[in-house]
Each structure stands twice: as C-alpha cells, then as structure tokens.
Amino acid sequence: MTATFSTRFGAWGLVAGASEGLGAAFATALARRGLHLLLVARREAPLAELAARLRAEFGVEVRVLAVDLAEPEGLDAMIRATVMLELGVAIYNAAYAPVGPLLGVPADDLQRVVDVNVRGPLAFVRALAPAMVARRRGALVLMSSLAGLQGSPRVATYAASKSFCTILAEGLWHELRAANVDVLASCAGAIRTPGYAGASRRREAPGILDAAVVAEQTLAAIGRGPRVIPGLLNRVAAWVLGRLLPRRWAVAIMASSTRELA
C-alpha cells in the first residue's frame, strides 16, 4: 500500500491545519502510506510534537510551518514552502467556525471565516494544481461539511464557506481529470476532535466518527469521484436532507441540531 500511494500521487503530502484533530489524523494516515510531510498550522509546539512522533514511527521526513492561513502572508509562506517538493497529496483542513446568530457575530469574525475557509482553499488549489498538472499526477482534498449542503442557522457563514469548498472541488475535479490530477471534497458530519468538543454542548451528535476514520475514508475516496461523505449514517442524513425533504424542513432540522453548539 505504501509504495502504491506515493507512486500514484507523489512523494510529499501537505496538510494545512495539521496541529490537532482531523489534520493530525490526515498527517498520520499519509505518513503511514510513506509520504514525507509538510505540516502547517498556527501553533508550532503541537506541530513539532506531531512531526517528531511521525518521524520516529514511520521514518518519513516531516517539515513544519507555523503560519496563520487567514493572512495572505501565511498563505504565501505555505505556497513558497512547497516549491521544491514533489507534492503528491495536498489537503486543506484548516477552518474557522464562530457559533451564533449572524447578527451577533462581530463582522471581523465573519470576515475571518471567509479568509480561512474560502480565500485559503481557493489560493491553495490555484497555487498547487499547476505543478500537479505538469507532472500529471497528484491529489487535492478540501475538507468540507454536511453543514454546507443546506443553510445552517447559527453557523450560517461557516456553512456557506463549506458549500464553497464542496462546489469548488467538484468543478475542479472535472477540470483536472484529463491531467490525471484528482480533486475531492470531503463532506464530513460530526468528528471527534478538540474543535468539536469545544463547540458541542451535548454529549455527541448521531453519526459522529473518530478523526482517524474520517481521514481513512477520505483518502480511500480519492480518485473515486468529486465528493465523499464519510460514514453510512451521514450519507443517509445527507440524502434525506438534500433530496427527500423540502428545503425549508432541511434548514429547520439543521437549526435544531446547531442549537446544541456553544
């Protein structure tokens, strides 16, 4: 499996938003497949700790870069750090999700959602895809969310930003197919991460998955279509909300679910 994965896509993996939670699970899953890694997030200490563990456990080279992807300078630094790497799999996992009625969220926080969750992934694919196209191999993964499949009250801007990621990845999936470059949106339901634990007031959402499961199912879905929804229950929920119910009911169901978020 190891040789196959790096041969198919390329020698290096990039995880943007790698210091904990799902990003750390992606980093571990890629290292297990033999990819060298560039790990990016704001906090240097957890990145360095993860890098040391992955070097020791899997014998891969791991570089870390502590930058804020909300800032254009942070995005530029990440892109510059990839220039000499043969990037095989690049995953944009970082996100910002302030919770509350839109009119109660400071305008700067709403702008930050757009910066991290929209400008970031767009700059990411625009900058990284050309080298993959030139090499005629590689994979770009954008982390998205079931919240982005319909309006989601109390996380309206976050949900809209995730919709952007899904639709962007789907369109790019088709555009880059002929160049043998895979693009995938992973539309996850609830995931056991520090971010989720910090935002959830109730114990656990139905269909919640471990981060390692979401990472594995996402990587397994590369090359199989433009979008994956990890977890059977989440796929059923997406079908019911997106195809079966009238739109206004789907939004109302999301409202009762996001009421649990603090």
Ligand SMILES: NC(=O)c1ccc[n+]([C@@H]2O[C@H](COP(=O)([O-])OP(=O)(O)OC[C@H]3O[C@@H](n4cnc5c(N)ncnc54)[C@H](OP(=O)(O)O)[C@@H]3O)[C@@H](O)[C@H]2O)c1
């Ligand atoms: N958790 C869920 O239930 C759930 C459900 C559906 C979809 N998702 C999606 O899955 C992804 C991961 O979720 P998660 O719960 O693991 O998120 P998280 O706990 O918020 O972690 C996100 C990662 O991104 C980094 N990050 C955040 N803002 C950044 C910034 N401005 N610049 C650089 N790095 C930044 C964080 O590290 P630093 O703090 O060190 O920067 C962290 O490593 C997100 O895209 C999220 O939208 C999550």
